[in-house]
Amino acid sequence: MLGNHFLHALLALCVALTQLVPCLARSATGDRALLVFDDRVDEIAQYSQLIESLREQHGLAVDTVELSDKAARVDLFNRDIRLYDHLLVFPVKGKHFAKQLAAKKLLRFTEDGGNVVAVTAPRVASDSVHQYLNQLGIYPAPRTQHLVDLVSGTDVIAAASNASLNAHVYSDAALVFGDSVSPALLDNRPQIIPLVQASKSSFAVSANKTREQSWTQGAQGYIAAAFQNNQNARALWLGSTQALSNANFAQNAQALGEMLKWTFQEKAVLKVTGVSHAHADSGLSYDQLPYKVTDDVVYNISIAQWDGDAAQWAPYVADDVQFELRQIDPYYRITMHALGADPRDATAELYSTGAFKMPNRHGMFTFATDYQRQGVSYLSEQDIKAIRHLANDEYPRSWEITNAWVYAAAIASVIASFVGFVFFFVTAPASLSDGFTDDKKKN
Ligand SMILES: *[C@@H]1O[C@H](CO)[C@@H](O)[C@H](O)[C@H]1NC(C)=O
Ligand SMILES: *[C@@H]1O[C@H](CO)[C@@H](O)[C@H](O)[C@H]1NC(C)=O
Numbered sequence: 001m002l003g004n005h006f007l008h009a010l011l012a013l014c015v016a017l018t019q020l021v022p023c024l025a026r027s028a029t030g031d032r033a034l035l036v037f038d039d040r041v042d043e044i045a046q047y048s049q050l051i052e053s054l055r056e057q058h059g060l061a062v063d064t065v066e067l068s069d070k071a072a073r074v075d076l077f078n079r080d081i082r083l084y085d086h087l088l089v090f091p092v093k094g095k096h097f098a099k100q101l102a103a104k105k106l107l108r109f110t111e112d113g114g115n116v117v118a119v120t121a122p123r124v125a126s127d128s129v130h131q132y133l134n135q136l137g138i139y140p141a142p143r144t145q146h147l148v149d150l151v152s153g154t155d156v157i158a159a160a161s162n163a164s165l166n167a168h169v170y171s172d173a174a175l176v177f178g179d180s181v182s183p184a185l186l187d188n189r190p191q192i193i194p195l196v197q198a199s200k201s202s203f204a205v206s207a208n209k210t211r212e213q214s215w216t217q218g219a220q221g222y223i224a225a226a227f228q229n230n231q232n233a234r235a236l237w238l239g240s241t242q243a244l245s246n247a248n249f250a251q252n253a254q255a256l257g258e259m260l261k262w263t264f265q266e267k268a269v270l271k272v273t274g275v276s277h278a279h280a281d282s283g284l285s286y287d288q289l290p291y292k293v294t295d296d297v298v299y300n301i302s303i304a305q306w307d308g309d310a311a312q313w314a315p316y317v318a319d320d321v322q323f324e325l326r327q328i329d330p331y332y333r334i335t336m337h338a339l340g341a342d343p344r345d346a347t348a349e350l351y352s353t354g355a356f357k358m359p360n361r362h363g364m365f366t367f368a369t370d371y372q373r374q375g376v377s378y379l380s381e382q383d384i385k386a387i388r389h390l391a392n393d394e395y396p397r398s399w400e401i402t403n404a405w406v407y408a409a410a411i412a413s414v415i416a417s418f419v420g421f422v423f424f425f426v427t428a429p430a431s432l433s434d435g436f437t438d439d440k441k442k443n
């Protein structure tokens with residue numbers, strides 16, 4: 001009996017304790033993560049602090065798969081259902097791995113909305129990971145090459161600058177990458193967000209003594225880059241495993257933690273909570289009273305941003321959110337004003353164009369907000385509406401048009417002068433023509 005009571009009390013205490021601990025599900029998309037590694041390349045024990053932080057700080061449920069074991073299987077999908085929200089791939093090698101983690105599988109995972117962290121290292125040929133990164137536009141050096149910096153005087157590779165290249169992803173920090181760094185060339189597509197640039201005096205050298213051409217030279221190379229696809233799935237590439245190891249974890253924890261937060265969609269995630277437009281004067285919506293040419297219209301949009309630390313949505317404030325009114329070409333591109341929290345939904349910021357006049361042209365118009373900034377989720381909202389022309393009786397009458405006054409005055413003056421002339425002709429005295437008729441008669 002007593003034991004039973006004691007157990008119940010213990011259970012109640014446990015429940016109370018778990019409720020005190022803040023909720024750890026901080027990603028906006030989910031907390032299922034898979035870590036793939038290979039013990040032949042690196043002992044996973046070297047990354048224990050990273051894995052602990054994934055569990056503690058990021059609140060992820062981390063599964064691990066060790067790929068030197070031939071029996072290990074990597075299942076990212078069960079039929080068409082994605083099994084993980086996040087995938088971390090450490091350098092792995094061998095044919096078994098190439099089959100289990102084919103580039104196609106990784107791409108499908110990204111296309112389906114999964115977030116990927118891929119770490120590459122010199123001297124490990126993770127072909128399928130390289131192929132996957134190449135598809136994204138990130139071209140890591142072949143396995144024979146690694147980055148050196150002969151000017152710095154140390155083997156340790158440093159970034160070109162401690163300043164962050166994208167403040168949405170991470171803030172300024174002095175990162176350490178160790179002496180085994182695989183540099184990459186980046187495509188210039190807008191989905192790629194360069195994060196850490198190699199220093200001007202660094203270049204890639206071949207590990208074997210052949211005269212292989214250098215993959216990157218100077219600031220051409222990058223040590224870390226991020227990618228966000230058009231569906232807002234994210235990927236992070238790091239060219240150094242040592243940056244994540246326990247030896248450097250304390251120094252890198254802050255900045256790398258932010259990069260991981262960004263990749264796991266714990267921050268810089270935006271969503272639109274409401275879009276509306278209406279007549280500026282009456283407040284009637286399009287459904288109540290369709291717009292016609294030259295009507296005054298106002299357009300509003302509300303945008304919220306995910307705050308992973310508080311695990312809730314909060315207003316997103318920026319000064320570069322633009323509205324476009326398009327019919328093939330934009331007729332208007334208006335930078336909207338942030339008006340503070342949306343009165344209908346306090347977790348979002350309300351943006352408004354203020355009143356603008358519809359162009360004097362009828363047809364199908366698109367009311368659009370295309371917010372595509374590097375480092376935050378892409379937003380794209382479109383609403384297509386037919387704008388009618390004026391009805392016969394809706395045109396202004398001639399006397400309301402000041403330009404017409406000139407012509408009206410001309411007509412009036414012609415009429416007046418004709419009437420005046422006739423009046424003068426009829427009433428003029430006969431004596432005016434006397435002299436002429438007399439002469440003619442004499443001849
Ligand atoms: C980055 O910061 C570290 C430590 O604060 C400093 O030693 C190093 O010179 C800085 N690097 C650059 C390029 O400013
Ligand atoms: C050395 O580099 C050459 C040229 O790229 C390559 O064909 C060869 O496989 C490399 N050798 C080793 C041992 O990596």
Ligand SMILES: *[C@@H]1O[C@H](CO)[C@@H](O)[C@H](O)[C@H]1NC(C)=O
Pocket residue numbers: 276277278283298299300339350352
């Ligand atoms: C847009 O926002 C303004 C300011 O809150 C509000 O007065 C107006 O009614 C809104 N218009 C629409 C169409 O939601």
